[in-house]
Amino acid sequence: MIGKLVNGIIHGETRSIARAISWIENDVPQKEELIDALFEHTGRAQVIGITGPPGSGKSSLLDRIIEQERKRDKKIAVLAIDPSSPFTGGAILGDRLRMQKHTVDAGVFIRSMASRGHLGGVAGATSDSVKVLDAAGFDLIVIETIGVGQTEIEVMNIADLVMLVLVPGLGDEIQALKAGVMEIGDIFVVNKADKEEANRLKAEIEYVLHLKSEDEKGVKSPIFMTSATENTGIEELVNGLHEYMQRMGENGTLRERRRRRVTLELKKIITAKIEAHVHKFLETGNNLDVWIDQILRKKTSPYKLINEKVIQILKELKEK
Amino acid sequence: MSRKIRILISKPGLDGHDRGAKYIARALKDAGYEVIYMGIRQSPEAIVKTAIQEDVDFVGLSLLSGAHNELFPEVVRLLREQGANDVIVFGGGVIPQEDISFLKEQGIEAIFTPGTPIQKVIEFIETNKERVLH
Amino acid sequence: MGKKSLIEQQKAKWEGTTLKKVLERFPEQKESFSTSSWLPVERLYLPRQMSEEEYLEHIGFPGEYPFTRGVQPTMYRGRFWTMRQYAGFGTAEESNQRYKYLLSQGQTGLSVAFDLPTQIGYDSDDPRSVGEVGKVGVAIDSLEDMEILFRGIPLDKVSTSMTINAPAAVLLAFYIAVAQKQGVAKEQLRGTIQNDILKEYIARGTYIFPPKPSLRLITNIFEYCSKEIPRWNTISISGYHIREAGSTAVQEVAFTLADGIEYVKAAIKVGLDVDQFAGRLSFFFNAHNDLFEEIAKFRAARRIWAKIMKEKFQAKKRSP
Numbered sequence: 001m002i003g004k005l006v007n008g009i010i011h012g013e014t015r016s017i018a019r020a021i022s023w024i025e026n027d028v029p030q031k032e033e034l035i036d037a038l039f040e041h042t043g044r045a046q047v048i049g050i051t052g053p054p055g056s057g058k059s060s061l062l063d064r065i066i067e068q069e070r071k072r073d074k075k076i077a078v079l080a081i082d083p084s085s086p087f088t089g090g091a092i093l094g095d096r097l098r099m100q101k102h103t104v105d106a107g108v109f110i111r112s113m114a115s116r117g118h119l120g121g122v123a124g125a126t127s128d129s130v131k132v133l134d135a136a137g138f139d140l141i142v143i144e145t146i147g148v149g150q151t152e153i154e155v156m157n158i159a160d161l162v163m164l165v166l167v168p169g170l171g172d173e174i175q176a177l178k179a180g181v182m183e184i185g186d187i188f189v190v191n192k193a194d195k196e197e198a199n200r201l202k203a204e205i206e207y208v209l210h211l212k213s214e215d216e217k218g219v220k221s222p223i224f225m226t227s228a229t230e231n232t233g234i235e236e237l238v239n240g241l242h243e244y245m246q247r248m249g250e251n252g253t254l255r256e257r258r259r260r261r262v263t264l265e266l267k268k269i270i271t272a273k274i275e276a277h278v279h280k281f282l283e284t285g286n287n288l289d290v291w292i293d294q295i296l297r298k299k300t301s302p303y304k305l306i307n308e309k310v311i312q313i314l315k316e317l318k319e320k
Numbered sequence: 321m322s323r324k325i326r327i328l329i330s331k332p333g334l335d336g337h338d339r340g341a342k343y344i345a346r347a348l349k350d351a352g353y354e355v356i357y358m359g360i361r362q363s364p365e366a367i368v369k370t371a372i373q374e375d376v377d378f379v380g381l382s383l384l385s386g387a388h389n390e391l392f393p394e395v396v397r398l399l400r401e402q403g404a405n406d407v408i409v410f411g412g413g414v415i416p417q418e419d420i421s422f423l424k425e426q427g428i429e430a431i432f433t434p435g436t437p438i439q440k441v442i443e444f445i446e447t448n449k450e451r452v453l454h
Numbered sequence: 455m456g457k458k459s460l461i462e463q464q465k466a467k468w469e470g471t472t473l474k475k476v477l478e479r480f481p482e483q484k485e486s487f488s489t490s491s492w493l494p495v496e497r498l499y500l501p502r503q504m505s506e507e508e509y510l511e512h513i514g515f516p517g518e519y520p521f522t523r524g525v526q527p528t529m530y531r532g533r534f535w536t537m538r539q540y541a542g543f544g545t546a547e548e549s550n551q552r553y554k555y556l557l558s559q560g561q562t563g564l565s566v567a568f569d570l571p572t573q574i575g576y577d578s579d580d581p582r583s584v585g586e587v588g589k590v591g592v593a594i595d596s597l598e599d600m601e602i603l604f605r606g607i608p609l610d611k612v613s614t615s616m617t618i619n620a621p622a623a624v625l626l627a628f629y630i631a632v633a634q635k636q637g638v639a640k641e642q643l644r645g646t647i648q649n650d651i652l653k654e655y656i657a658r659g660t661y662i663f664p665p666k667p668s669l670r671l672i673t674n675i676f677e678y679c680s681k682e683i684p685r686w687n688t689i690s691i692s693g694y695h696i697r698e699a700g701s702t703a704v705q706e707v708a709f710t711l712a713d714g715i716e717y718v719k720a721a722i723k724v725g726l727d728v729d730q731f732a733g734r735l736s737f738f739f740n741a742h743n744d745l746f747e748e749i750a751k752f753r754a755a756r757r758i759w760a761k762i763m764k765e766k767f768q769a770k771k772r773s774p
């Protein structure tokens with residue numbers, strides 16, 4: 001089964017790609033084997049994150065970017081993330097509504113993803129799904145985040161480059177954004193430039209960027225003015241995006257980012273594995289209940305008890 | 321993470337009545353499903369491509385313009401042609417009683433007409449979801 | 455505020471006695487009551503205190519500014535409204551039969567329902583028309599179809615309303631051509647085209663072109679008609695569809711008048727004189743079930759529009 005799926009993915013078959021992403025989203029047991037099998041086929045794609053406040057035009061802009069990239073004959077995949085309801089777990093996924101003219105284009109793959117409780121502006125399945133799309137031969141993979149606040153910045157750990165979309169008329173929002181989110185943007189886009197206050201926003205961003213310490217390699221973040229609805233400024237944006245990416249490649253930023261990404265990924269996997277094991281250990285034979293009683297009856301103290309148990313857990317893990 | 325049921329809601333053809341489709345999409349979200357909403361004026365081909373990319377378990381079609389006998393079966397046909405045999409297709413809208421058996425023969429498994437309480441739709445999904453759990 | 459009016463005093467008494475007794479024995483079914491537009495409904499309404507000046511300013515007389523009580527001084531005591539049933543089905547021949555039948559039964563005008571391919575600009579044999587041809591209206595693909603549709607119906611005698619929006623210019627041109635073939639001068643033509651594209655995006659769905667070029671088509675029609683067919687209503691600015699799509703009564707009026715303002719602005723922007731076209735702008739509102747709310751809505755809509763035209767656009771001429 002996995003062999004067939006892997007084969008389908010590397011031949012770019014839509015159904016296999018789509019099913020693999022579902023496996024990742026549903027965290028099926030075969031997931032790890034699948035990702036490992038795809039590993040040798042990954043590393044070619046460019047991964048771009050597109051983030052910004054809800055309603056800033058991320059999806060509309062993406063629709064135009066796809067148009068440009070298709071003119072250049074690039075194969076492009078999109079992962080569009082929307083929030084799951086914290087109450088019901090349900091979600092309405094509507095980003096692709098804005099990219100409909102690309103639905104029947106075989107060179108475009110769009111997948112909507114619910115956050116399923118994952119914090120950080122993307123879904124828990126996003127980074128592994130990027131690997132599937134990479135192995136499937138897409139030249140460009142774009143991740144559209146839920147939107148941004150102070151904490152929705154995980155996309156910077158997944159993408160090679162992050163494009164931050166802002167719009168006029170958000171009032172003091174930019175002030176609030178200044179702290180967290182402005183720092184994750186490599187490229188800035190003032191969308192809805194057809195609106196009056198767009199130039200003022202650009203000036204504001206320039207000011208904020210001026211305060212921000214320059215990029216490690218002294219690369220200045222460009223600001224683009226676009227209107228997704230009027231289709232203006234898009235070609236400049238796409239050109240600028242590729243130029244920026246190229247520079248990141250030349251000055252080593254890209255290599256560093258990818259290294260950082262692997263570091264974080266490995267840390268995440270190891271933490272998750274050990275955590276899962278700990279949970280299992282706690283649940284077997286009412287371990288936790290027994291300990292709690294011991295503590296309540298003052299038979300032992302918390303640190304002493306746990307230090308002994310950690311040794312036991314590690315030993316078990318080693319034997320496995 | 322647990323297995324989530326994913327449902328595509330769309331309107332094939334040229335019909336613009338989207339109140340019912342939006343209501344269904346919203347209600348299914350509130351019932352805990354992941355709903356991909358495609359909106360009006362979709363071709364069967366686009367619906368099927370989307371269903372496959374999104375790897376949905378169910379495709380819900382809505383039509384109030386009378387084109388259901390042509391368009392609903394076409395969606396089923398294209399899905400099967402693309403090898404998506406496990407996707408369950410259902411639908412609703414202004415659909416005369418006498419067309420329902422024909423649509424069922426064509427593989428549209430349930431039709432919900434005006435006045436249907438949402439609970440009936442949820443029941444349909446709950447009783448059929450076992451078949452799509454992969 | 456001075457002391458309570460007599461009615462208010464009596465009301466307080468009523469509340470303390472008659473009402474109180476009944477409420478104690480039979481509490482009301484709900485804590486609060488509202489219309490379907492969520493406007494609260496009080497238990498009891500009493501004559502409203504209003505000065506004569508206020509009355510004259512806000513209410514006035516029928517047929518006079520601000521038209522709160524109606525656009526005609528005698529309303530339907532004088533002339534009835536035009537009676538027409540929305541009709542159209544299958545081919546032009548079948549619909550022509552229907553129109554003749556309806557006219558023979560005393561209908562005083564025609565109201566044409568077109569099928570969806572016609573409304574969206576597709577031919578009947580276009581692949582996108584599959585299943586929709588002749589279903590929810592008549593299929594018109596050519597001037598010949600239009601000639602058949604009105605065969606034997608004297609266009610100088612009937613007034614025709616056509617629910618057509620994106621391709622309104624084409625269908626109106628057909629109508630004029632059919633009239634000319636019948637030997638009817640275009641100046642004699644009476645009727646309405648819906649021609650309201652903004653609400654198509656909001657609620658109805660039969661748009662073809664983006665908003666800007668669509669608005670240009672509309673203002674071109676305003677200009678043409680004001681010169682060539684002066685008795686034609688060039689647009690029917692519609693709240694009906696917005697309400698049917700789920701809005702409240704208040705939203706219905708608000709969105710519709712906002713659309714109306716956009717059309718007037720667009721026409722003025724291309725150099726038309728407001729008094730040249732504004733008299734032929736017509737409106738189409740819904741009549742839902744809360745009788746008093748609906749009466750209030752129609753009155754408010756008329757008054758607000760009258761004020762907008764006079765104060766915002768300096769219109770001077772009143773509608774014919």
Ligand code: B12
Pocket residue numbers: 329334335336337338339340341343344379380381382383384385386410411412413414432433434435436437438441567568569570589590591617657658659660694695698699
């Ligand atoms: C509201 C309405 C409109 C609104 C639509 C607004 C909007 N954005 O949705 C407006 C005013 C714009 C409109 C316009 C037209 N309309 Co209309 N409209 C209606 C009306 C009165 C109610 C429909 C509605 O919204 N009901 C409320 C919703 C919640 O219910 P529902 O859609 O039926 O959905 C329920 C079920 O059917 C089911 N369901 C529906 N879809 C799905 C999908 C799934 C997956 C599931 C599980 C269930 C399900 O569950 C829902 C909940 O119970 C109906 C008559 C009627 N009583 O049905 C006519 C009606 C549908 N319209 C009709 C017509 C002809 C038109 C026009 C085409 C006329 C014309 N020639 O121009 C236009 C053009 C519209 C277009 N672009 O396609 C006809 C269709 C005739 C036919 N099929 O043979 C009808 C039946 C009226 C009639 N008796 O003639 N309309």
Ligand SMILES: Nc1nc2c(ncn2[C@@H]2O[C@H](COP(=O)(O)OP(=O)(O)O)[C@@H](O)[C@H]2O)c(=O)[nH]1
Pocket residue numbers: 052053054055056057058059060061095098191192193194195226227228229230
């Ligand atoms: N005026 C204007 N509106 C835009 C522009 N881009 C997007 N919009 C509108 O903004 C709204 C939100 O767009 P969307 O792409 O869904 O934003 P997202 O939530 O960031 O993905 C939609 O109504 C778009 O039509 C633009 O450049 N100019």
Ligand SMILES: [Mg+2]
Pocket residue numbers: 058059060095144
């Ligand atoms: Mg979006």
